[in-house]
Amino acid sequence: MIGELPPAHVTHEVLNQAPTLEGYNLFEQDRALVAALEREGALWAHERVTQLGAIAGGEPFRWGVQANAYPPVLRSHDRFGYRIDEVEYHPAWHQLMQLAVEHELHALPWRSPRPGAHVARAALFYILSQAEAGHGCPISMTYSSLPALRVQPDVAAEWEPRLTSTEYDPRMLPAPQKRGALCGMAMTEKQGGSDVRANTTRAAPLGASGPGAEYAITGHKFFCSAPMCDAFLLLAHTPRGLSCFLMPRWLPDGTRNRFHVQRLKDKLGNRSNASSEVEFDGAWARMVGEEGRGVVTIIEMVNHTRLDCVIGAAAGMRQALSQATHHAAYRSAFGKRLIEQPLMQNVLADLCLESEAATVSMMRLARAYDDAAETGERSFPRIATAVIKYWVCKRHPVVVAEALECLGGSGYVEESIMPRLYREAPLNSIWEGSGNVICLDVLRAMGREPDTVEAFFDELGLAAGGDARLDAFVDALRADLQDFSAIETRARRLVERMALALQGALLVRAGDSDVTEAFCASRLAGDHGLAFGTLPAGIDFARIVERARPQLDAA
Numbered sequence: 001m002i003g004e005l006p007p008a009h010v011t012h013e014v015l016n017q018a019p020t021l022e023g024y025n026l027f028e029q030d031r032a033l034v035a036a037l038e039r040e041g042a043l044w045a046h047e048r049v050t051q052l053g054a055i056a057g058g059e060p061f062r063w064g065v066q067a068n069a070y071p072p073v074l075r076s077h078d079r080f081g082y083r084i085d086e087v088e089y090h091p092a093w094h095q096l097m098q099l100a101v102e103h104e105l106h107a108l109p110w111r112s113p114r115p116g117a118h119v120a121r122a123a124l125f126y127i128l129s130q131a132e133a134g135h136g137c138p139i140s141m142t143y144s145s146l147p148a149l150r151v152q153p154d155v156a157a158e159w160e161p162r163l164t165s166t167e168y169d170p171r172m173l174p175a176p177q178k179r180g181a182l183c184g185m186a187m188t189e190k191q192g193g194s195d196v197r198a199n200t201t202r203a204a205p206l207g208a209s210g211p212g213a214e215y216a217i218t219g220h221k222f223f224c225s226a227p228m229c230d231a232f233l234l235l236a237h238t239p240r241g242l243s244c245f246l247m248p249r250w251l252p253d254g255t256r257n258r259f260h261v262q263r264l265k266d267k268l269g270n271r272s273n274a275s276s277e278v279e280f281d282g283a284w285a286r287m288v289g290e291e292g293r294g295v296v297t298i299i300e301m302v303n304h305t306r307l308d309c310v311i312g313a314a315a316g317m318r319q320a321l322s323q324a325t326h327h328a329a330y331r332s333a334f335g336k337r338l339i340e341q342p343l344m345q346n347v348l349a350d351l352c353l354e355s356e357a358a359t360v361s362m363m364r365l366a367r368a369y370d371d372a373a374e375t376g377e378r379s380f381p382r383i384a385t386a387v388i389k390y391w392v393c394k395r396h397p398v399v400v401a402e403a404l405e406c407l408g409g410s411g412y413v414e415e416s417i418m419p420r421l422y423r424e425a426p427l428n429s430i431w432e433g434s435g436n437v438i439c440l441d442v443l444r445a446m447g448r449e450p451d452t453v454e455a456f457f458d459e460l461g462l463a464a465g466g467d468a469r470l471d472a473f474v475d476a477l478r479a480d481l482q483d484f485s486a487i488e489t490r491a492r493r494l495v496e497r498m499a500l501a502l503q504g505a506l507l508v509r510a511g512d513s514d515v516t517e518a519f520c521a522s523r524l525a526g527d528h529g530l531a532f533g534t535l536p537a538g539i540d541f542a543r544i545v546e547r548a549r550p551q552l553d554a555a
């Protein structure tokens with residue numbers, strides 16, 4: 001006989017928790033993005049970006065959880081022992097991929113070239129990347145492959161219709177039998193990634209040699225993401241030097257190519273996306289572009305993936321900021337909501353500046369790709385891509401770490417999404433030129449193509465007279481760039497300041513007045529500590545935060 005127990009489930013009441021941030025429009029609730037879409041020439045895309053913004057705020061977040069909780073698995077052989085080299089994904093991955101392809105994230109500017117097409121695509125990619133970043137890898141590589149592929153018109157004529165199809169077809173079949181195809185990239189080898197001249201993979205002609213000809217490729221690649229893509233652009237040596245090739249997964253006779261997946265990488269983050277090590281055992285490929293000019297050919301692809309690294313990093317920051325401001329708006333401590341605590345306001349406002357500066361610079365950069373397509377003006381994107389890629393990707397992990405802390409212990413817990421955002425954050429800085437390599441690339445552009453420096457300062461000049469702190473910062477930067485002593489050692493500092501000048505100029509011309517004031521005071525005039533939350537007093541922090549915070553009741 002026991003005494004009467006109290007009713008079940010009444011040990012305590014659950015109080016003081018924020019509701020889940022879901023069901024909101026990721027576009028409409030992002031004022032910096034809405035303004036930039038119009039400013040950078042893609043107002044025509046407002047409706048379609050709004051539509052994806054509404055979709056992305058719902059189901060795709062759940063797909064993101066599943067696709068990362070159940071990562072892809074390599075099936076090297078079938079049950080009879082035949083080699084198949086296939087990767088199996090959770091259905092959620094396919095749902096994300098289908099959504100991205102249907103919305104043309106892999107192909108919009110190539111399907112419908114018009115002013116603002118890269119800008120519109122940047123906004124779409126930024127929105128869906130917030131729900132899940134991993135699937136952005138094959139989407140980005142497919143988008144980026146087209147400019148390189150077009151260097152070889154006969155190969156492009158065959159592949160472009162497949163790569164720009166809006167039907168996602170994940171079946172492992174020869175590309176001619178599929179409704180749509182995807183393209184990857186394989187450059188990095190064990191002995192060298194940044195320094196591709198160290199590549200040892202070699203190509204032997206199967207008959208005639210030269211652009212468009214067939215070759216047998218022998219060697220390996222240490223990183224080859226999304227190995228279920230239908231084809232890959234890669235580099236291999238011929239007698240005339242490094243050349244670019246397109247290698248399909250299937251041979252023209254309908255049998256499998258000798259593209260062997262050795263294993264999948266066990267990665268820090270980006271777990272939904274398979275990244276593999278591959279071997280080519282005399283695999284069939286066609287040369288793209290001139291023999292010996294492989295780096296020049298594939299760099300077209302690399303430039304576009306660098307733009308996507310910027311978009312991916314800006315998206316990661318925006319989602320982390322959204323989660324942090326949302327949490328702080330509902331959670332109370334010491335008698336006030338966190339969002340009303342002066343020191344938390346300083347932290348959140350500081351994060352808002354970083355996120356907004358990333359968003360506006362990403363959209364300006366995307367417009368440079370539109371301008372290049374229209375007018376052939378390539379000097380500004382040549383240098384600005386590297387400058388912005390370096391800085392926005394460098395800020396990404398620190399922003400996410402600080403945003404995570406705003407949620408306290410809950411931010412460290414997987415269900416909050418913050419750990420996934422955190423693990424993802426360092427990746428864009430490694431991809432497509434790690435930090436140092438990118439800074440050295442800026443020096444290379446300045447040395448070999450002085451027009452790029454002129455174009456960069458022309459852009460800064462558009463904001464001249466708008467803020468005395470910006471003017472002084474740009475003058476000092478110009479003077480520093482004349483000094484070539486120990487230039488490699490100083491490269492990070494120079495590129496960082498170039499990025500801050502560009503972000504400052506963009507904000508001075510078109511930014512919100514409080515955000516611009518805080519940015520100029522802290523980032524340009526130096527009134528700032530080393531951590532976030534060290535903005536000078538006297539700025540309307542509450543307004544900056546409220547402006548950036550997604551409002552569930554407006555959903």
Ligand SMILES: Cc1cc2nc3c(=O)[nH]c(=O)nc-3n(C[C@H](O)[C@H](O)[C@H](O)COP(=O)(O)OP(=O)(O)OC[C@H]3O[C@@H](n4cnc5c(N)ncnc54)[C@H](O)[C@@H]3O)c2cc1C
Pocket residue numbers: 184185186187188189191192193194195223224225226267270275427430431432433434435436437440
């Ligand atoms: C998840 C993931 C997926 C990937 N997917 C692909 C893919 O699909 N296809 C592909 O081709 N690659 C892929 N990569 C590889 C990636 O692009 C390379 O890791 C990157 O380019 C760096 O090359 P590395 O790893 O060989 O490093 P290294 O080239 O050895 O560089 C190591 C460090 O040294 C620095 N460094 C290099 N040169 C200099 C210098 N001269 N001065 C100062 N510092 C220098 C670099 O900045 C870097 O910090 C992937 C990587 C990851 C992590």
